[in-house]
Amino acid sequence: MSDRAVAADGLRVVVAGGGVAALETVLALHELAADRVAVTVLAPNSEFVYRPMTVREPFAYASAASYELAPIVAHAGGELVTGELGWVDPKDRIVHTGDDGSLEYDALVLALGARIRPRYEHAVTVDDRRLDATLHGLIQDLEGGYLERIAFVAPGRMAWPLPLYELALMAAGRAYDMSLELETTVVTPEDRPLAIFGSAVADGVEALLADAKVKVITSAYAEVPRKGEIVINPGDRRLSVQRIVALPELYGPSVRGLPIGEHGFIPINRFGRLPDVGPVYAAGDATDFPIKHGGLGSQQADAVAESIAALAGAPVEPQPFKPVIRGKLLTHERPRYLSAQITGGQGFASHFSESPIDGITNKITARYLGPYLEQADQARATA
Numbered sequence: 001m002s003d004r005a006v007a008a009d010g011l012r013v014v015v016a017g018g019g020v021a022a023l024e025t026v027l028a029l030h031e032l033a034a035d036r037v038a039v040t041v042l043a044p045n046s047e048f049v050y051r052p053m054t055v056r057e058p059f060a061y062a063s064a065a066s067y068e069l070a071p072i073v074a075h076a077g078g079e080l081v082t083g084e085l086g087w088v089d090p091k092d093r094i095v096h097t098g099d100d101g102s103l104e105y106d107a108l109v110l111a112l113g114a115r116i117r118p119r120y121e122h123a124v125t126v127d128d129r130r131l132d133a134t135l136h137g138l139i140q141d142l143e144g145g146y147l148e149r150i151a152f153v154a155p156g157r158m159a160w161p162l163p164l165y166e167l168a169l170m171a172a173g174r175a176y177d178m179s180l181e182l183e184t185t186v187v188t189p190e191d192r193p194l195a196i197f198g199s200a201v202a203d204g205v206e207a208l209l210a211d212a213k214v215k216v217i218t219s220a221y222a223e224v225p226r227k228g229e230i231v232i233n234p235g236d237r238r239l240s241v242q243r244i245v246a247l248p249e250l251y252g253p254s255v256r257g258l259p260i261g262e263h264g265f266i267p268i269n270r271f272g273r274l275p276d277v278g279p280v281y282a283a284g285d286a287t288d289f290p291i292k293h294g295g296l297g298s299q300q301a302d303a304v305a306e307s308i309a310a311l312a313g314a315p316v317e318p319q320p321f322k323p324v325i326r327g328k329l330l331t332h333e334r335p336r337y338l339s340a341q342i343t344g345g346q347g348f349a350s351h352f353s354e355s356p357i358d359g360i361t362n363k364i365t366a367r368y369l370g371p372y373l374e375q376a377d378q379a380r381a382t383a
């Protein structure tokens with residue numbers, strides 16, 4: 001079948017994944033081509049967890065919000081199938097599922113996220129699936145006055161950019177509030193804190209860290225040879241602390257049957273399409289775009305949805321993915337807001353502010369999913 005042929009009951013679109021990128025894709029498709037597509041979402045999870053808010057859980061704030069997947073998919077006119085994508089046969093356009101099932105597609109979207117792997121054996125690794133369980137004891141020790149020196153470390157390949165700074169600022173703030181002496185250090189391979197978001201953001205975050213008396217060691221490639229010891233390369237500088245909290249390294253999903261890029265990430269073009277395998281697209285942390293951020297994943301998902309809507313015959317001119325970061329940095333007190341355009345993995349035209357930029361107050365900026373979740377939150381609040 002050519003890219004343009006559409007079955008009588010609509011273009012069969014399979015979206016694999018149940019996170020931000022998958023949900024943004026189905027909501028965007030519903031908006032752009034509702035009557036022209038038949039969407040199936042394949043995901044192992046029954047709930048969508050708002051991952052960015054998990055950083056507050058170890059500090060005894062409420063759990064991050066979660067939402068049932070089924071109503072979101074139903075709202076977008078799709079069908080939810082519980083299961084996992086196993087491998088793909090792009091020639092016959094079939095997704096093989098983990099339980100020996102199969103789904104035929106006319107267009108496939110891979111929104112499978114990244115795999116989290118600890119980089120350091122002797123550090124506590126940030127994993128949002130169990131952040132409270134992993135860090136709660138550490139925060140209790142901090143509050144009990146048992147900690148004097150703590151380090152937050154990013155390995156050479158950055159995972160998500162914000163949580164390292166959020167955790168460091170919240171830990172330092174908690175110690176300050178309790179009049180405890182805590183030396184907090186961030187060790188990062190970045191030239192400056194959050195340098196990928198441009199110089200205004202780096203200036204702002206540096207000032208915040210300085211206010212909170214958080215030391216920062218930049219351009220640092222850290223090793224953790226044993227508990228409490230950090231070796232910083234280049235230069236062989238050593239840091240001795242009581243606890244080390246590290247970001248993980250992220251790897252792509254390495255889907256059998258499809259092209260695989262560096263570290264297992266999925267190679268895509270600016271429209272989110274994979275090379276040479278027909279109408280197969282990807283969005284979000286699973287792709288080879290270097291910055292892993294829900295807002296950027298949503299923008300990729302919107303570009304993918306436009307391409308598929310056009311494929312289904314909708315009057316849409318697909319626009320390429322033009323990354324614009326919008327973010328909200330949690331701190332011990334008020335959050336800060338940041339934005340930047342990204343080119344070649346670097347930010348320019350960046351802004352850092354104490355008040356929302358362009359009225360955006362969410363952690364994850366998503367054109368269709370954002371308003372949907374706001375409505376769901378309002379409905380919950382009034383129920």
Ligand SMILES: Cc1cc2nc3c(=O)[nH]c(=O)nc-3n(C[C@H](O)[C@H](O)[C@H](O)COP(=O)(O)OP(=O)(O)OC[C@H]3O[C@@H](n4cnc5c(N)ncnc54)[C@H](O)[C@@H]3O)c2cc1C
Pocket residue numbers: 016017018019020021022042043044045051052053054055083084085086111112113114128160162163283284285286292293294295296297327328363364365
């Ligand atoms: C602590 C923390 C703080 C963050 N802060 C921010 C922030 O402030 N702002 C921001 O924009 N981003 C932030 N991020 C990043 C953001 O959460 C991710 O970029 C985003 O969740 C990626 O979305 P995704 O849909 O690509 O992947 P995921 O959210 O990882 O979802 C992947 C989905 O695919 C499913 N899946 C996996 N394997 C299969 C399979 N084989 N078959 C079918 N389905 C499968 C999973 O079950 C899951 O539903 C943060 C992340 C963390 C961890």
